[in-house]
Amino acid sequence: MKPFAYAVAEAPVQAVHQLSARPGAKFLGGGTNLVDLMRLGVESPELLVDVTRLELDRIEPTATGGILVGAGVRNSDLAADPRIRAAYPMLSQALLSGASGQLRNMATVGGNLLQRTRCVYFQDVTKPCNKREPGTGCPARTGAHRDLAILGASEHCIATHPSDFAVALAALDARVQITGPAGDRALALADLYRAPDEDPSRDTVLDPADLITAVEIPTSREAHRNSLYRKARDRASYAFAVGSVAAGLSLAPDGTISEVRIALGAVAHKPWRARRAESALTGNPATPEQFRRAAELELAAAEPLPDNAFKVELSQNLIVAALSTLAGVEEA
Amino acid sequence: MTTTDTRSQSTTSTLRLQVNGREHELALDHRTSLLDALREHLGLTGSKKGCDHGQCGACTVLLDGRRVNACLILAVTAVGREITTVEGLADGEDLHPVQQAFIDRDAFQCGYCTPGQICSAVGVLAEARSGWPSAVTPPEGGVQLDEAEVRERMSGNLCRCGAYANIVPAVLDAAAAELPAPGIETAYHEGESR
Structure with missing residues (x-):
């Protein structure tokens, strides 16, 4: 792992500014994926901006009857929330089906959405990978692809997104709130992720300095409760x-x-x-x-x-x- | 508090960690995991390094009462949190009920995964007390720990000796023997432990 600087962000805007000012910087949430990728040599940030001490750890009702989940809420807290369990069972079940008790206590909502593929070639820096190093090729097509994509892939990448949580959020038409260099905005979860197409290095449409601050879950309806x-x-x-x-x-x-x-x-x-x-x-x-x-x-x-x-x-x-x-x- | 260079250039910090009720001041490279800080800098070698990738659970410790993988936590991020390792579970000569249950049930062979299993089990009992569901908890009613629940909840702790057949009864014994005790603070974000 390469040495890096560390800073604790005190406000979302400040965190975004810190990333904008340092192209080699990354946000650090629960670290369950990023720290591992740093140890593997896949990621080597110059600066980690710790966003876990921001006030992004609430689960609260919205004015329109939905639920706003702060991006810093830990997976285990969200899965155990009685409102989520009653109104959106698929969401709690998706979270509980993922990882382990320890990892769910660490992993944040925002980090879960932005975790990287577990394709073995992406995680092995001795192998080519168009997602990790654009233009180097994709050995998965003729190699280990049992776990990889069957829909919407491209000749450049057949990686899968590993999140369970994001699958439930997609079914619920959740929205993602973002603070970025140009201000605040919101995106449908369906519009957050992109197809690999010509540039598999980008998993999402986000700018590197965009910070997910919350996930908005729509007002519960029968097809949410019976899920x-x-x-x-x-x-x-x-x-x-x-x-x-x-x-x-x-x-x-x-x-x-x-x-x-x-x-x-x-x-x-x-x-x-x-x-x-x-x-x-x-x-x-x-x-x-x-x-x-x-x-x-x-x-x-x-x-x-x-x-x-x-x-x-x-x-x-x-x-x-x-x-x-x-x-x-x-x-x- | 962490002393961090304001220009965020320094790759080391001087920081204080609260471990098993004692405060320690350490000068650490930011790359230092909580696990390495405990083992290599504080001499607390109870927590074990198995995979170092969050896949085996041998490094499990409690952070503000919640079980976590110490190998994937950077020590610098644990400032201000209460860290409990397997060394901090016993009350003097009196073993923690989970430790005692592991001995009574012979719930280990080589022992390498045991500190992580025990810390994880302590976390499991607190989670169950708080009514946290698992993937096998029925939608209605509270949490009743049984073999299926313990196997699911302890799935983040691997045992290469295969001592699971005794680990599961040990955790169930400890659950059954529990005196009323507080659950973990689920609204941690509203408490003082931020």
């Missing part, structure tokens, strides 16, 4: 997803689907909102056959590689299982 997060992984606990789904469902009095929300994890460079499946389902009967048809429609765009082709059916099965549970019907 769940389901995660498939290689061991029962403490592992990244090989596939996951955040889903919410509400039914009309006649049993047809009035609203459905579906987002997939571990399949793309970003949380994958399954809009095609959602529009195919809305207004139709809540049956396993309909769920299967919609899941197949969503995954029709998949471009799997030999070792991650299983993710197509896995993701379809996750969608069908989650929606069947939420609708109270037997899986097909």
Whole structure:
């Protein structure tokens, strides 16, 4: 690890200024990913600006009936919050399915959103990687890609975003509040992340000096309350997803689907909102056959590689299982 | 407080850490993890370095009563926080109930992961007392620690000897033997421990 300076930020604006003034500077939240990447040599900041002592650690109701979660709130506090558990079960479940008890006590909301891919080539500085070193190539296509993307990837990068939390936030249409060099703004979570396209080095649309200050969760509705997060992984606990789904469902009095929300994890460079499946389902009967048809429609765009082709059916099965549970019907 | 160069150029700081109820002044390179500060600078070698990547839990300590991986925490960020290591759990000659339960249940073989397991279990009991759910907690009702709960909640602590079969009963014994005790401060951001 290379030596670095350290400063404690006392206000978001000051933190942003410190980063703007030093191109080699980075914000430090819980450090669960950044400190590890520094130890691996993937990151080598000249200055760490500690943002954990800012007043960004509250979970509070918004004027419009939603919930505003400070970016410094620890994952464990948010997962245990009774309001989150009751009104947005998929969000609490997504958080609790991630990492370990220790890491959830450290990891912040903002840091969770901005964690980097766990692609083995990205984390190994002895290997080429277009995300880490643009232009060096992507060995994953012909190498270890079992855990990597099947949707929305590019020839330059097939990395997946590792967050469970962000998948649930995508399904909930959460918004991200940002303080940046040009002032404050807000973005839909769906617009925060980008596809790898020609420049996989950028995970998000953020400027390096942009500080996420809060996540705004919309007013709870039936498809938020009747929701769940389901995660498939290689061991029962403490592992990244090989596939996951955040889903919410509400039914009309006649049993047809009035609203459905579906987002997939571990399949793309970003949380994958399954809009095609959602529009195919809305207004139709809540049956396993309909769920299967919609899941197949969503995954029709998949471009799997030999070792991650299983993710197509896995993701379809996750969608069908989650929606069947939420609708109270037997899986097909 | 941390003495940091105002121009943020210095790569070292002189800082005070509160460890097991005692204050220590240290001059540290910013790269120093809390784990290395404890082991190499304070001689508290109970906390172990296993993977040094937050994957094994051998370095688990309590920070303001919450279990964390000391290997991924930079020591300079722990200023003003109360750090408890396995050395700080016993009350004089009286072992902490979790320590006693590990002995009673023979919940270790080589012992390398044990300090982390014990600190993690102390954190688990506090989290359960506070009603914190886990991935296997049913949506309705409170937290009842059972084998499935302990296995899920302790999943951040690996044991290469495979002593889990005795670790789980040890944690359950300690949970059952608990006297009423405060949960962890869930609203930590509203308290004085900022």
